[in-house]
Amino acid sequence: MKTVNIKIQGMSCSSCVGRVEKTLSKIPSVKEAKVSLATNSAIVHYDEKLGAPQDLVNAVETIGYDASLEKDQPSSDEDEEPLGRNLHLLLSILLTVPLVLPMILMVFGIHWELSASWQLALATPVQFWIGAHFYRGAFHALKNKLATMDVLVVLGTSAAYFLSLYHFISKQHEFYFESSATIITLVMFGKWLEEKAKHRTTKAIRSLHHLRPAKARLIQNEQEREVELKDINVDDHILVKAGERIPMDGMIVSGAAFVDEALLTGESIAQMKNPGDAVIGGSFNSNGYLTIQVTKKLEQSYLNQMMLMIEDAALYKAPIQRFVDKIAGVFVPVVIFLSLLTFLGLVFSTHDTGLALLRAVAVLVIACPCALGLATPTAFIVGTGKAAEKGILIRHPEVMEKAKKLDVIVFDKTGTLTTGKPSVVTIQHQELSEDQFLTLLLSLEKKSEHPLAAALVRYTQTKELKTEFVSDFEVLTGAGVQGKISGRKYLLTSLKYLKLKGLDYNFFQTTIDQALNKGESLSFLVDQEVSKVLGLVSFADTLKPEAKDLIQNLKARGIESVLLSGDNQKAAQYVGNQLGIAQVFGEQSPESKLAFIQKLQSEGKIVGMVGDGINDALSLQAADLSFAMSSGTDVTVYLSSFILMRSNLGLVIEALDISMLIHRKVKQNLFWAGIYNILGIPLAAFGWLNPMLAGACMGLSSVSVMLNALSIKRSKI
Numbered sequence: 204m205k206t207v208n209i210k211i212q213g214m215s216c217s218s219c220v221g222r223v224e225k226t227l228s229k230i231p232s233v234k235e236a237k238v239s240l241a242t243n244s245a246i247v248h249y250d251e252k253l254g255a256p257q258d259l260v261n262a263v264e265t266i267g268y269d270a271s272l273e274k275d276q277p278s279s280d281e282d283e284e285p286l287g288r289n290l291h292l293l294l295s296i297l298l299t300v301p302l303v304l305p306m307i308l309m310v311f312g313i314h315w316e317l318s319a320s321w322q323l324a325l326a327t328p329v330q331f332w333i334g335a336h337f338y339r340g341a342f343h344a345l346k347n348k349l350a351t352m353d354v355l356v357v358l359g360t361s362a363a364y365f366l367s368l369y370h371f372i373s374k375q376h377e378f379y380f381e382s383s384a385t386i387i388t389l390v391m392f393g394k395w396l397e398e399k400a401k402h403r404t405t406k407a408i409r410s411l412h413h414l415r416p417a418k419a420r421l422i423q424n425e426q427e428r429e430v431e432l433k434d435i436n437v438d439d440h441i442l443v444k445a446g447e448r449i450p451m452d453g454m455i456v457s458g459a460a461f462v463d464e465a466l467l468t469g470e471s472i473a474q475m476k477n478p479g480d481a482v483i484g485g486s487f488n489s490n491g492y493l494t495i496q497v498t499k500k501l502e503q504s505y506l507n508q509m510m511l512m513i514e515d516a517a518l519y520k521a522p523i524q525r526f527v528d529k530i531a532g533v534f535v536p537v538v539i540f541l542s543l544l545t546f547l548g549l550v551f552s553t554h555d556t557g558l559a560l561l562r563a564v565a566v567l568v569i570a571c572p573c574a575l576g577l578a579t580p581t582a583f584i585v586g587t588g589k590a591a592e593k594g595i596l597i598r599h600p601e602v603m604e605k606a607k608k609l610d611v612i613v614f615d616k617t618g619t620l621t622t623g624k625p626s627v628v629t630i631q632h633q634e635l636s637e638d639q640f641l642t643l644l645l646s647l648e649k650k651s652e653h654p655l656a657a658a659l660v661r662y663t664q665t666k667e668l669k670t671e672f673v674s675d676f677e678v679l680t681g682a683g684v685q686g687k688i689s690g691r692k693y694l695l696t697s698l699k700y701l702k703l704k705g706l707d708y709n710f711f712q713t714t715i716d717q718a719l720n721k722g723e724s725l726s727f728l729v730d731q732e733v734s735k736v737l738g739l740v741s742f743a744d745t746l747k748p749e750a751k752d753l754i755q756n757l758k759a760r761g762i763e764s765v766l767l768s769g770d771n772q773k774a775a776q777y778v779g780n781q782l783g784i785a786q787v788f789g790e791q792s793p794e795s796k797l798a799f800i801q802k803l804q805s806e807g808k809i810v811g812m813v814g815d816g817i818n819d820a821l822s823l824q825a826a827d828l829s830f831a832m833s834s835g836t837d838v839t840v841y842l843s844s845f846i847l848m849r850s851n852l853g854l855v856i857e858a859l860d861i862s863m864l865i866h867r868k869v870k871q872n873l874f875w876a877g878i879y880n881i882l883g884i885p886l887a888a889f890g891w892l893n894p895m896l897a898g899a900c901m902g903l904s905s906v907s908v909m910l911n912a913l914s915i916k917r918s919k920i
Contacts, residue, residue, distance in 0.1 A: 204234060204248055204249065204250055204251075205248070205249055205250075205251045205256075206246060206247070206248050206249075207246075207247050207249065207256045207259065207272060207273075208244055208245070208246055208247075208272070208273040209244060209245045209246075209247060209256075209259060209260060209263065209270050209271070209272060209273065210243060210244050210270065210271050210272075210273050211223060211238070211243050211244060211245060211263060211268050211269070211270050212243060212268065212269040212270075213267065213268040213269055213336070213340060214238075214240055214243060214268060215340060215351060215352045215353055215394075216240070216351055216352040218344075218349060218351040218352070218534070218535060219240070219268075219344075219351055219352075220238045220239070220240050222266060222344070222347065222349050222351070223236075223238045223245060223263060223266070223268065224236050224237070224238045224245075226262055226263065226265075226266050227245060227247055227259060227262060227263070230249070230254060230258065230259065230262055231253050231254065232249045232250045232251075232252075232253035232254030232258065233247055233248070233249045233254075233259070234248045234249060234250065235247070235248045236248075239580045240577055240580060241577055241580035241581045241584055242580070242584065244273065245263075247259055256272055257272075260272060266343055266347055267339065267340065267342070267343025267344070267346075267347075268343075289395070291333050291391070292388075292391050292392060292395055294333060295329055295333045295384075295387065295388045295391055296388055296392075298325045298326075298328060298329050298333075298384065299325070299329060299381075299384045299385055299387075299388040301317060301321070301325055302317065302322060302325055302326060302380060302381035302384050302385065303381050303385055305317065306381070319371050319376075319378060322367075322378055322380040322381070323367075323368070323371055323380060325380070325384065326364060326367075326380035326381070326383055326384045329383075329384040329387055329388065330360060330361075330364050330383055330384065330387065333387065333391070334356075334360065334387040336353075337353050337356045337357050337360075337387070337390075338353075338357055339353075340353030340354075341353040341354045341356075341357040341358075351535060352535075354535055354539075355535060355538060355539070355567045355568065355570060356386065356387070356390055356567075356568070358539065358542070358567050359383075359386060359542075359563075359564040359565075359567035359568045359894065360382075360383040360386050360387055360564075361383075362560055362563065362564055362567075363379040363380075363382045363383040363386070363560065363561075363564050363894065364379070364380065364383040366379060366556075366557075366560055367379045367380045367383070377557050379557075379560070379561065379564075379894075382561070382564065382893075382894040385894070386564075386568050386894055386897075390568075394905075411485070411506060411509055411510045411591070412510065414448060414485035414506060415432070415448065415450060415484060415485050415506055416432075416447070416448050416450045417431070417432070418430060418431060418432065418450070419432055419435055419441045419443075419450040419451060420441055420442040420443070420444075421434075421435060421439060421440070421441055422439075422440040422441065422442055422494065423439075423440075427442060432450055432451065432501050433501055435450075435451060435497055435500075435501070436497065436500070437497055437498060437499065437500060438496060438497060439496075439497045440456060440494055440495065440496055440497075441453070441494075441495050441497060442492065442493070442494055442495075443488050443492070443493045443495060444488070444492055445460065445488055445489070445490045445491055445492065446488065446489075447487075447488055448485060448486065448487055448488070449462070449482050449483070449484055449485065449486050449487075449488055449493070449495065450484055451484045451495070451497045451499070451501065451504060452481075452482070452483055452484045452497070452498055452499040452503075452504045452505055452506075453481070453482055453484075453495035453496050453497045453498050453499075454479065454480065454481050454482070454495065454496050454498055455476055455477065455478050455479065455480050455482060455493055455494070455495055455496075456478060456494045456495065456496050457478055457493075457494040458478070458491055458492045458493040458494055459475065459476065459477045459478070459491055459493075460475075460476055460488050460489060460490050460491030460492075460493055461473040461474065461475055461476070461489040461490055461491075462474055462475075462476045462482055462486050462487065462488055462489065463486060463487040463489055464483055464486040464487075473487075473489050476493070481498070482495060483504075483505050483506070484499075484504045484505065484506050485505075485506040505833070505848075508596070509591055509596055534570070535570075538566065538567065538570040538884070539567070541566055541570075541884060541888070542563045542564075542566040542567045543563070545559070545562050545563045545566050545887075545888045546559045546560060546562070546563035547559075549562060549563075558890075561890075561893065561894060562887060562888055562889075562890055564894045564897075565887035565888075565892050565893060565894045565896075565897040566884055566887045566888050566897075568887075568894055568897040569879070569880070569883035569884060569886075569887045569892060569897035569900055570880050570883070570884055577872070577876075577905060577908050577909060577912075578869060578872035578873045578875075578876050578908055579869050579872070579873075581872070581908060581909055581912035581913075582865050582868040582869045582872055582911075582912045582915065583865060583869070584912075585912045585913055585915045585916055586603075586861055586862075586864065586865035586868070586915050587865075588916075589861060589915055589916055589918075589920075590857075590858065590861045593854070593857055593861075594847065594848035594849045594851075594854060595845055595846070595847060595848065595854055595857060595858045595861065596845065596846040596848065597844070597845055597858075597861075597862075598843060598844055598845065598846060602827065602828045602829075602844040602845075602862070603862035603863075603865055603866050604866055605809050605827050605828055606828065606858075606859045606862035606863050606866065607862075607863045607866065608809045609762055609809050609810075609811055609827075609828060609859065610762065610763065610803075610808040610809050610810065611762065611763045611764075611765060611803055611808055611809075611810050611811065612757060612762055612763075612764055612765070612810075612811040612812070612813060612855075613765045613766075613767055613796070613799070613800060613803075613810060613811065613812045613813070613822065613826070614764060614765065614766050614767070614784075614812075614813050614814075615767065615768065615813065615814035615815065615819050615822075616744075616766060616767075616768035616769075616770055616774075616775055616778055617744055617768070617769075617770065618815045618832070619813055619814055619815050619832070619852075620746060620747060620750045620766070620778060620782065620852070621744040621745060621746055621747060621750075621778065622744060622745050622746075622747055623744065623815075624657075624658065624744070624745075625655055625658040625724065625742040625743065625744050626658050626661070626662065626742065626743065626744075626745050627658055627659060627662040627740055627741075627742060628718070628723055628741045628742060628743045629714060629717075629718060629723075629739075629740070629741040630738070630739075630740050631711055631714050631738055631739050632728075632737060632738030632739075633710055633737060633738060634735075634737060635737055635738065638666070638668060640728065640737065640738050641663055641666065641668055642668050642669070642670065642671060643671070643688060643693055643728060643737075644659060644695065644726075644728060644740065645659065645660065645663050645668055645670050646670040646671040646672075646673050646686075646688055647673060647676075647684055647685075647686055647688075647693060647695050647728075648660065648684075648695065649670055655724060655726060655742050658742055659740065671688045671689060672688070673686040673687065673688055674686065674687045674688075675687045675692075679694075679696075682694075682696050682697070682700045683695045683696035683697060683700065683726070685731070691730065691731075691732050692730075692731040692732055693728060693729065693730060693731060694728075694729040694731050695726055695727070695728055695729075696726070696727055696729060697725065697726065697727070698715065698725050698727065701727055701729075701736065704734075706729065706734060706735075706736055707735075707736065708727065708736045708739075710736070711727075711736065711738075711739050714739065714741070715739070718741040719773060720773060720777070721743065721773070721774070721777045722743070722770065722771060722773045722774020722775065722776070722777045722778070723741040723742060723743045723774075724741065724742040724743070725739055725740070725741050725742075726739065726740050726742070727739045746778065746781060746782070747850070747851075747852055749851060749852045749853045750782055750852055751781070751782050751783070752853070753852045753853065753855060753856060754782045754783055754784060755783065756856050757856075758783070762811075763786070764782075764784045764785075764786075765784065765786040765787075765788075765799075766778065766779045766782075766784045766786065766787045766788065767788050767791045767795075767796045767799060767822075768787075768788070768789050768790075768791060769789075769790065769791055769792070770789055770790070771789050771790060772787075772788075772789035772790060773789070774789065775787050775788065775789035776789065793819070793820070793821050793822070794821070796819070796821065796822045797821040797822055797825055800812065800822050800825050800826055801825060804825075804827070809827045809828070810826050810827050810828075811826055811827065811828040811829065811830065812825075812826035812828070812829045812830070813829075813830040813831075813852075813855060814829075814830075814831060815831060815832040819831075823843050826844075828844050828845070829843040829844045829845070830843060830844070830845045830847060830854075830855055830858065831843035831845070831846055831847065832846075832847050832850050833846050833847060833848045833849075833850075845858045857920060860920045861920055864915060864918060864920060865915065868911060868912055868914070868915055871911055872908045872911055872912060875904065875907050875908055875911065876904060876908055879900060879903075879904035880904075883897065883900055
């Protein structure tokens with residue numbers, strides 16, 4: 204299966220979206236097609252053995268739309284509106300103003316009127332040249348047995364124009380040329396405003412596109428050359444100079460620099476990156492030369508995944524939107540019927556054909572399913588873009604509807620609520636000074652790859668200790684490490700080994716009891732020459748500084764927190780007590796975590812899960828909402844609903860807040876889109892909205908939906 208993005212021009216409403224989706228879905232090679240009015244695009248999953256991308260483009264073009272395959276890296280020119288469209292609008296305004304000027308002057312008591320010939324001359328190019336795309340759209344729609352906004356505009360304006368033309372030929376003096384021309388101009392103006400707003404909603408996607416440079420400096424055989432990003436493979440080495448953006452995800456091989464990742468992770472402070480540190484494609488190298496080993500192909504990079512997620516969110520349809528789309532499918536025929544009913548009713552009741560026509564045209568013009576089609580995708584695009592700016596990637600937009608209903612969040616412990624890196628908590632020794640004791644420990648541990656050894660090295664970095672030479676170094680499975688220092692044999696081991704060998708550790712019993720009650724890990728230094736315990740070091744995985752605030756925030760929202768840990772019960776309970784988590788369960792396997800979440804769901808609860816390890820994968824997949832740290836395994840990141848690009852638990856709250864805000868804006872948009880039609884159609888039918896005002900309201904409905912969606916960017920979240 205392959206995925207292709209098709210840019211589509213000419214869609215005017217949600218009926219068009221349904222029409223394109225239906226056409227693409229009928230193609231044998233297509234597995235799934237999603238079309239967005241907000242981005243004027245379609246994402247199609249197809250079987251390349253059964254068809255080529257150009258077949259998809261051709262299918263869209265046969266039903267009357269302009270289509271093309273989207274380029275991998277759009278140029279800045281593609282973001283600009285076509286000059287011809289703006290010129291058409293400007294010309295339409297210039298031709299229409301003289302037609303409506305008499306009505307404007309009448310307000311000031313000035314009676315002036317254009318001759319019938321001038322009215323015909325000004326209205327005709329607006330109707331058939333500038334408005335030609337409405338006729339083309341209506342023709343293709345009717346040819347495919349569909350009714351769209353173009354059909355409504357063509358019916359309304361043609362009725363006004365041709366009745367006026369009939370009156371002109373028959374020497375009558377009632378003309379509606381200004382109505383037909385004004386409607387076309389106002390609809391075009393509304394679409395222009397709509398495109399402007401669309402341009403702003405898709406700014407997040409474009410800004411991400413432009414973060415990545417077009418080429419990279421590839422280093423091969425000690426030679427440097429510029430190549431396209433698609434030609435770079437995993438394990439290739441690339442050079443990035445100061446003041447440049449890093450083109451690909453990778454790991455620093457040589458060099459050091461402050462790297463600004465703000466636009467990708469939301470982290471406002473540039474981070475110092477050294478050899479061995481990971482870097483993200485699209486981040487900014489503030490200073491220094493970096494040689495980077497590429498770790499991910501272009502299509503698998505974080506930046507690419509972020510863009511795909513935002514674009515996918517634009518294509519997502521909430522259940523309420525899918526219901527609205529079904530209504531939109533029959534909306535236009537119903538409006539045409541109501542318009543005809545209005546016309547016939549007034550003809551029979553008033554015998555005034557002109558009045559009947561004006562009101563019927565107003566009904567046609569006010570009713571537009573365009574705003575209904577924009578309601579959901581615009582809110583999702585702006586919302587997911589705002590989330591991305593904060594370092595939150597929303598992988599599954601459908602879960603956003605569950606954010607407000609969340610009852611419980613289940614947390615993993617290590618690497619989620621804690622830093623995942625053990626640190627030294629307590630040191631106790633006898634017969635040696637602290638520096639002597641630490642020197643012996645450090646000398647033994649410097650050859651070890653155990654995480655506790657790394658913690659000890661970090662702890663002693665500021666003490667300027669010199670290590671001793673260790674001979675006969677040996678790793679004892681299940682017992683620790685041993686070696687000779689200055690001719691004496693030392694062992695670094697566990698409490699279990701001390702008990703097994705019957706060594707005396709009574710001097711340290713109080714410290715041992717306190718450490719075990721807190722779930723800390725213990726290491727003991729033994730002088731094997733005299734079988735004596737010289738001292739101990741306790742280690743603990745420290746809490747993340749924001750963990751307590753998160754749990755308190757959730758409690759204030761009425762959301763229960765549960766801790767499920769693979770660690771022992773004492774260690775898990777100690778963390779739970781520090782954070783104020785009432786339900787704590789230690790020694791949990793991946794299967795038992797899954798069973799716990801499923802039990803909560805069987806009780807009708809909406810369950811969230813926050814984790815980062817492979818052992819959390821089953822739980823993350825089963826949870827209604829799942830949050831994974833980007834520092835976690837690829838499996839957990841792939842299965843999660845939200846990816847937190849920074850290892851900051853505060854992003855969980857921000858993800859919930861943004862999700863609820865997006866869902867609220869979707870409902871508001873659908874309300875505004877519906878209310879214009881619910882109120883507008885009867886107002887037009889009863890004469891309280893003339894055709895020109897109806898045209899303005901139609902454009903305003905789409906613009907109000909777009910502006911409401913854009914307000915997400917200004918929110919304080």
